[in-house]
Amino acid sequence: MxxxxxxxxxxxxxxxxxxxxxxxxxxxxxxxxxxxxxxLRRYAASATAPQEPLSSVEDGAPADRYPRLGAEGEFVPDRYYILDDQTHGGQVGIRVFVPFLPRNTDKVLLVDLGFLPKEGGKNPSLPPLPPGRQAIHGLYVPSPGVGMRMGGDALPGQTGPRKSVVYIDLGEIGADFGHTLYPRVLLLDADPASIYTREWTPDVMxxxxxxxxxxxxxxxxxxxxxxxxxxxxxxxxxxxxxx
Incomplete structure (x- = not known):
């Protein structure tokens, strides 16, 4: 050269x-x-996969898939965990998580009801949870990632049925609720009769x-x-x- x-x-x-x-x-x-x-391929395949019972994940969450689970039990009344500052379709809003008590187990399943847009910059009013025994079904997936921790666990300082969180930490929510939670959350299947938007995609890049x-x-x-x-x-x- x-x-x-x-x-x-x-x-x-x-x-x-x-x-x-x-x-x-x-x-x-x-x-x-x-x-x-x-x-994304596994996520899409899970959305149309046959439904499995909740008991199929009692020994641990499968690392390589997101099963569609069905469970029977009752929603805990007047207990909401609000994940604030979420976006969907260009709108700012919240995602609403509630505890569900399945039959034949002492663990609690945290259920994601879906997205609601804010009304005039304020959090929307929430419809009451259906009472009595319910049959629910949806995708069993890891909880939304824990963001930067600033100020520690804010749940003990909040009172009332609605508690705001900036991330979903199953350990902190379990401690606040006084029960052991399943290691994942259930994303409820879409329901045309529900006011919640349920268009689930993985929260990844x-x-x-x-x-x-x-x-x-x-x-x-x-x-x-x-x-x-x-x-x-x-x-x-x-x-x-x-x-």
Whole structure:
């Protein structure tokens, strides 16, 4: 490569290491995109899968799937956990979680009733839960991710039937309610008669964004090589001017 000046070892090492890091990050993002594709596929398959009894997950939640479960029991009256500042279809609102007491078990199932838009910036009024024995069914999935903890557990300081949370922590809700909760939550199936919106999708970064980040990292790798070449390219000597 006579058209390049001899680079320093530091410049070569910096370029090689930087390029390898950028390429590695690009392939990692592609791998994450494939994982999210598989997650969405399993999620979609679960929505139409045969219904299983709640007893099928007594020994633990299956790590690789989201079963459709059915359970019989009763809703706990006047106990709501409100996940605030949620968005759906361009609207800001809340997601409403309530405890459900299944038959033949001493554990409590936390149920996601769905999304409600705010009314004039205020939380909407909630319809009463149906009394008596109920048969419910939906997807059994991990709870929404725990966000940044600021100020610790806010539930003990709240009174009344409605308690606001900024994330769903099953341990804190179980302690507040005084019962052991199942390790996942149940996303109720859609019901045309319900005021709640139930259009369930995994709360994860979409695969397309991971692929966009991968393209960005690969671009950085190419840029590192181009910059190296430009900095070490031999410049042609200027021809003497003739008068």
């Amino acid at each position: 006579s058209w390049l000046r001899r680079p320093s070892r530091f410049a070569v090492a910096l370029t090689v290491v930087g390029t390898l890091i950028f390429v590695g990050l690009g392939f990692w993002q592609l791998h994450r995109a494939d994982e999210k594709d598989e997650l 979409p695969p397309a964004r991971h692929r966009a980040y991968a393209f960005q990292w690969f671009t950085f790798a190419v840029a590192a090589v181009v910059i190296f070449v430009l900095l070490h390219r031999k410049r042609r000597p200027k021809r003497p001017s003739t008068t």
